[in-house]
Amino acid sequence: xxxxxxxxxxxxxxxxxxxxxxxxxxxxxxxxxxxxxxxxxxxxxxxxxxxxxxxxxxxxxxxxxxxxxxxxxxxxxxxxxxxxxxxxxxxxxxxxxxxxxxxxxxxxxxxxxxxxxxxxxxxxxxxxxxxxxxxxxxxxxxxxxxxxxxxxxxxxxxxxxxxxxxxxxxxxxxxxxxxxxxxxxxxxxxxxxxxxxxxxxxxxxxxxxxxxxxxxxxxxxxxxxxxxxxxxxxxxxxxxxxxxxxxxxxxxxxxxxxxxxxxxxxxxxxxxxxxxxxxxxxxxxxxxxxxxxxxxxxxxxxxxxxxxxxxxxxxxxxxxxxxxxxxxxxxxxxxxxxxxxxxxxxxxxxxxxxxxxxxxxxxxxxxxxxxxxxxxxxxxxxxxxxxxxxxxxxxxxxxxxxxxxxxxxxxxxxxxxxxxxxxxxxxxxxxxxxxxxxxxxxxxxxxxxxxxxxxxxxxxxxxxxxxxxxxxxxxxxxxxxxxxxxxxxxxxxxxxxxxxxxxxxxxxxxxxxxxxxxxxxxxxxxxxxxxxxxxxxxxxxxxxxxxxxxxxxxxxxxxxxxxxxxxxxxxxxxxxxxxxxxxxxxxxxxxxxxxxx
Numbered sequence: 001x002x003x004x005x006x007x008x009x010x011x012x013x014x015x016x017x018x019x020x021x022x023x024x025x026x027x028x029x030x031x032x033x034x035x036x037x038x039x040x041x042x043x044x045x046x047x048x049x050x051x052x053x054x055x056x057x058x059x060x061x062x063x064x065x066x067x068x069x070x071x072x073x074x075x076x077x078x079x080x081x082x083x084x085x086x087x088x089x090x091x092x093x094x095x096x097x098x099x100x101x102x103x104x105x106x107x108x109x110x111x112x113x114x115x116x117x118x119x120x121x122x123x124x125x126x127x128x129x130x131x132x133x134x135x136x137x138x139x140x141x142x143x144x145x146x147x148x149x150x151x152x153x154x155x156x157x158x159x160x161x162x163x164x165x166x167x168x169x170x171x172x173x174x175x176x177x178x179x180x181x182x183x184x185x186x187x188x189x190x191x192x193x194x195x196x197x198x199x200x201x202x203x204x205x206x207x208x209x210x211x212x213x214x215x216x217x218x219x220x221x222x223x224x225x226x227x228x229x230x231x232x233x234x235x236x237x238x239x240x241x242x243x244x245x246x247x248x249x250x251x252x253x254x255x256x257x258x259x260x261x262x263x264x265x266x267x268x269x270x271x272x273x274x275x276x277x278x279x280x281x282x283x284x285x286x287x288x289x290x291x292x293x294x295x296x297x298x299x300x301x302x303x304x305x306x307x308x309x310x311x312x313x314x315x316x317x318x319x320x321x322x323x324x325x326x327x328x329x330x331x332x333x334x335x336x337x338x339x340x341x342x343x344x345x346x347x348x349x350x351x352x353x354x355x356x357x358x359x360x361x362x363x364x365x366x367x368x369x370x371x372x373x374x375x376x377x378x379x380x381x382x383x384x385x386x387x388x389x390x391x392x393x394x395x396x397x398x399x400x401x402x403x404x405x406x407x408x409x410x411x412x413x414x415x416x417x418x419x420x421x422x423x424x425x426x427x428x429x430x431x432x433x434x435x436x437x438x439x440x441x442x443x444x445x446x447x448x449x450x451x452x453x454x455x456x457x458x459x460x461x462x463x464x465x466x467x468x469x470x471x472x473x474x475x476x477x478x479x480x481x482x483x484x485x486x487x488x489x490x491x492x493x494x495x496x497x498x499x500x501x502x503x504x505x506x507x508x509x510x511x512x513x514x515x516x517x518x519x520x521x522x523x524x525x526x527x528x529x530x531x532x533x534x535x536x537x538x539x540x541x542x543x544x545x546x547x548x549x550x551x552x553x554x555x556x557x558x559x560x561x562x563x564x565x566x567x568x569x570x571x572x573x574x575x576x577x578x579x580x581x582x583x584x585x586x587x588x589x590x591x592x593x594x595x596x597x
Contacts, residue, residue: 015121018137019114026110026144029406033154033413034102039422040295040444041157045087047096050539052087054575061085063252077255079248082204083160101156108162109153113144115169120373122176127222127334135380138398139372145406147290148368151361154416155295160205161365167201168211168366175215183225185232195236202244210345210366212237217340221333260356261469263436267300272351275301275358277312279350283364284319287371290405293412294426296441297359298434326378335377341370357440359433420448439469446478455485473504480510489514509540512548516597521554542568543581550589553596562589 038047045066051057061081086104094100117140124132143149152161175194180186194215201208215233219225248254259265264272278301286293301309327336349355349363383394415425423445430438446461459482465475480495493514499507508531515524528545535541549556549565558564566589572582588595 015118018117018140022113022117022140022144023110025141025402025406026106026113029145029409030106030109030153030413032410033150033416034099034106036098036102036154036413036416037418038096038098038101038156039416039419040155042098042101042155045083045157046091046101049087050537050575052084052091055088055092058088061088062247065252065254078160078206079244079252079254080160080203080205081247082163082200086159086163098156101159102154105153105156105159105162108159108166109149110144112162112166112169113140115166115173116140116143116369116373119169119173119176122173123218123222123334124377126176126179126181129334129377131380131384132377134384135373135376138380139369139376141402142372142376142405143369145402145409146287146368146372147293147405147408147412148286148361148364150293150409150412150416151295152365154413155362158362161362164201164204164208165366165369167197167204168208169369171195171197171201171211172214172218176218179223179225183223183229185225185229191232192236195240198237199240199243202240203247207345207348207363207366209241210348212241213344214341217337217344221337221340260354261439261471262355262357263298263300264351264358265354265356267302267354269352271300271302272354274304274306274309275299276350276352277316278308279359280346281312281315282359283346283367284315286361286364287368290408292429292432293361293415294429294433295361295422296357296426296434296438298436298438298440299358300436330381332377332381335374338370338374338377342367342374343370345370418448419444420452423448437464437468439465439472439475442468443472443475443478446475450478450481450485455482458482459486471502473499473502473507476502477504477507477510480507484510484514489517493518503534505535505538508535509538509544512541512544516544516548521548521551521556521597524548537571537575539572539576539579539582542572543579543585546572546582546585547595547597550585550595551597552594565589 046052051060061084064084065078066080066083066087090101090104117136120136120139121133124136129135152158171194174190174197178185178187178190178194185191198208198211201211215237216230219229219233264275267275278299282297299308304310323335323339326332345367346364349360349367351358383391386394415422423441427438427441427445430441434441442461442465446458446465449455449458449461459479462475462479462482465472466479469475476495477499480492480499483489483495484492493511496507496511496514500511508527512524512528512531515521515527525545525548528541528548531541532538532545546565546568548554549558549561549568566586569582569586569589572579573586576582585595
């Protein structure tokens with residue numbers, strides 16, 4: 001007779017039960033993140049982004065980048081239409097309530113955890129690995145709760161990470177399942193569909209191209225099909241990447257590279273190369289010992305005599321020797337495939353082509369899957385040879401590891417509650433992760449201090465940011481805001497002008513305000529007219545110019561000034577019908593009320 005426990009296990013031992021466990025684990029460790037606010041680039045991509053507030057702008061998704069350019073459209077060097085689409089959808093449903101944005105991101109992460117399990121299980125089954133299901137569950141569970149993934153899940157601005165990995169994992173599943181036991185393509189629609197999903201991944205984030213490197217690695221190491229399969233793969237990969245490049249280069253006209261302010265960007269190639277070993281070791285530290293986490297790491301190794309270079313080489317040499325010894329001893333091409341997964345997916349983040357920072361934890365979101373798969377595969381193979389009593393001990397240790405990792409994730413989510421807590425925590429790690437200084441964190445922390453009224457302290461951080469990177473338009477503008485609050489209007493104007501010369505849209509918005517305070521109305525009017533030639537759809541610039549045109553007490557001699565004001569206000573209300581300032585001024589003009597500055 002089958003008892004209740006046996007019935008329960010029979011019913012829930014399948015993939016649905018695994019999906020439930022992974023979803024529960026993900027929601028449990030990220031639940032406290034759902035109440036977090038917008039932080040970091042969320043402001044430029046969501047909060048200040050007027051484009052996503054109107055579905056009439058939908059066509060811009062495929063014609064531009066993701067960052068709001070202050071009325072100059074969506075700008076930047078990224079081509080990620082699915083990221084912008086997610087902002088459109090979330091804003092349409094949730095407005096500026098961050099809960100919905102966080103919830104979508106968490107749902108993608110939980111789905112990814114299941115796809116990790118299902119992909120690994122499928123590969124292990126095809127390779128007839130007896131302990132494959134156990135290894136797949138272990139890897140997926142660690143992935144679901146690992147604190148190294150917090151930046152990818154808790155940071156709304158990095159939704160591209162969870163979305164592109166979703167499509168990559170789905171593509172790899174179809175690709176693996178498309179082949180029969182003889183290495184021939186048994187399911188052509190799966191095979192073709194995998195390239196369509198890679199194309200979707202590329203529309204979410206550029207590193208999805210890594211899938212086109214993982215696929216031939218899978219073919220060579222684990223399948224060894226006929227030559228015509230490779231030709232079909234080349235055709236499919238060319239179609240997916242070619243269509244993406246056509247949209248990016250011909251439709252959106254976004255170049256493949258951009259200029260950044262990070263020290264690693266301006267470092268010569270040889271310095272970026274000797275920095276690389278320390279980057280890899282640092283990523284390993286995040287995987288195995290995620291104690292101190294930071295959103296911004298700006299280090300550069302400038303000498304081969306630096307212990308970070310030769311010490312990291314020693315560590316990587318020992319790790320590589322251990323991996324090769326394991327492969328030689330076991331003959332495991334599966335382990336080699338997942339090791340290549342880690343290396344291939346991480347390679348674009350290692351600054352051979354310089355990026356906007358030396359390291360980012362979100363860049364580990366796809367590579368960590370390969371690392372976890374290799375580790376759990378090797379450990380599960382060793383554990384199955386142990387006695388039952390020792391296996392129970394291993395299970396207890398693994399459970400403890402999950403609890404520790406999950407607890408660390410919960411704690412890290414608290415740092416992401418708002419900008420003040422995030423930057424305040426991470427700036428304390430600057431000596432460790434950015435010993436040469438971190439202009440970005442200095443600026444961001446200064447912004448948060450400014451918002452809570454600590455103007456003098458904020459100003460000191462802005463000055464440090466400028467000293468580290470004078471080309472930071474944001475820091476120049478923000479120092480101007482401090483000087484304005486302190487009553488130094490001329491000093492503020494000088495700072496704003498520096499930022500405006502760098503085409504920073506907030507500086508263009510701030511300068512007219514200072515000029516009006518100084519009663520230099522004609523100068524403010526001329527400046528606004530020039531600024532609108534650059535930021536033609538900037539509602540703040542339009543409103544300020546309309547206000548100047550409409551004012552009765554500044555000696556405006558233009559007979560058409562009030563009509564110009566009405567026209568500008570109508571433009572604002574077309575894109576933002578609920579703009580209360582524009583509505584109020586428009587009604588005052590229509591009713592003939594006196595308007596004064």
